[in-house]
Amino acid sequence: MEEQSLMEQHCAGCGILLQTEDKAKPGYTPKSALEREVVICQRCFRIKHYNEVAPVAMDDDDFLRILNGIGATDSVVVMVVDLFDFNGSWLRGLPRFVGNNPILLVGNKVDLLPKNINLNRVRNWLQHEAKERGLRPADVLLVSAQKGIGIEELLAKIGQLRKGRDVYIVGVTNVGKSTLMNRILHDYGAADMEITTSPFPGTTLDKIEIPLEDGRSLYDTPGIINRDQIGHMVTPKDLRQLTPTSRINPKVYQLDSGQTLFLAGMARIDFVRGEHQPFVVYVANNLYIHRTKLANADEVFAKHHGELLAPPHNEEAQQLPPMVRHSFKIDPQGPTDLVISGLGWVSLQGKSPAYVDVHAPKGVSVGMRKALI
Structure with a gap:
């Protein structure tokens, strides 16, 4: 019975199914950790407390399986891109995954752009680039998940578009999706449930569901790996630099x-x-x-x-x-x-x-x- 209870538990940090048997496999957590109110896997624990990360095996089919399910839902899709690496963080083929669901395009890391930049011009540029790639978003917003810039406007826009629907946050690895989710959770008053964040690809291992007050949910999805990004070719130490x-x-x-x-x-x-x-x-x-x-x-x-x-x-x-x-x-x-x-x-x-x-x-x-x- 205890084992069955464990098998139903997912890591509150990355969403992976928890297991206590094999330290080398994703989802491992010591049995003693199961007594905590919020349980995270050992990998998330080491990311959170020691800024360490271990590679995990999740192939493209796993990511596509999660994204393919979005098209069958009635939801709002929030696509997050990295303003510093727009080309590398563009999620190719998104329209075929999301069906008729409205898409909100969010440019994250606006705090990294040079100081005197015209942000209206950046929004227009994003709109133009999205259109060139076959995407017509319901709106375009600029935010900094790290600094909290633009989050209030983002939440208001999600509220306008949602109309009682679920919300899915999607994007490639390292665009700051989980940091954005944590910022939203804090603004919703759910600060005790933080999603594991790190500068390394592949931190969120499965879809994480956050219940909303009206009975619907906010979902954080794993980052799709764009293998043409240079960050996938270097060590964690070099990636930081x-x-x-x-x-x-x-x-x-x-x-x-x-x-x-x-x-x-x-x-x-x-x-x-x-x-x-x-x-x-x-x-x-x-x-x-x-x-x-x-x-x-x-x-x-x-x-x-x-x-x-x-x-x-x-x-x-x-x-x-x-x-x-x-x-x-x-x-x-x-x-x-x-x-x-x-x-x-x-x-x-x-x-x-x-x-x-x-x-x-x-x-x-x-x-x-x-x-x-």
């Missing part, structure tokens, strides 16, 4: 044709041809940027990758996939961003033609877009 934690301070480099910028050891920007112009770099503030001549770039990379050009660090540098070149022509049609998924972007003014090569690890998405800022 790549992930911004404070407002981005753009770095401006006046480049001549034939110059190169190394973004630590994770990417390389070659100004192949064009007039002298500024390259504005938006990456984590403490990420090392090295300027050199394009003619010397291969030699510099071979000699200093993993040391001067870090992260990645030493042994991890050998495990990174080989660099792949992506070539772009920037036409004089206004400001343009060259985006490296999970790392950041470089902005050019687009006042004169420029030919630029971007080198990034194989498998990392690299693209061009209308400038965010």
Whole structure:
């Protein structure tokens, strides 16, 4: 009977089914922990108290199984994207998962954007980019789950759209969904039930249900893994260094044709041809940027990758996939961003033609877009 009771219990932090038999498998918790009022698995305990994380086995089919069920519900879907990594955090194919349910698009981590940015322009930009990807959201909101910015407006908008329906929070890994859920729970007065958050992919392992006062529920879903994000290729230590934690301070480099910028050891920007112009770099503030001549770039990379050009660090540098070149022509049609998924972007003014090569690890998405800022 006790075992049956245990099998019905889920971790309050990540949603996984709890078990007491195998420490190596997801959901393990010591039997003594079952006596607590709020029970979390050992993995969530270590994330919460020691900032440690253990990888878990959850494949794409598991994620799709959870998302596929949303289309059969009558609900409001809140899709969370990371404003710092919009391209990498876009949940592809969302309309086919959600059916006719209304979608609220939420741009999280607004606190990381440069100080003087026009937020109305950012909202319009998000609306435009969503439309380009075939999504017509009911509304677009900007928030910071970490700082509590925009949460009141978000809750009001969810209330308007909900009309007695369930709410599903969806998004890829590391967009801040669980932090957002915790913020909402605090505002609802349910601070004793915190969802486990961490900067690592795959923290929420199953759908977490939060009952609402009208008998419906708020659901936190696992993050879908976008494997073209650079964060999935580095160690937790390096991921912390790549992930911004404070407002981005753009770095401006006046480049001549034939110059190169190394973004630590994770990417390389070659100004192949064009007039002298500024390259504005938006990456984590403490990420090392090295300027050199394009003619010397291969030699510099071979000699200093993993040391001067870090992260990645030493042994991890050998495990990174080989660099792949992506070539772009920037036409004089206004400001343009060259985006490296999970790392950041470089902005050019687009006042004169420029030919630029971007080198990034194989498998990392690299693209061009209308400038965010």
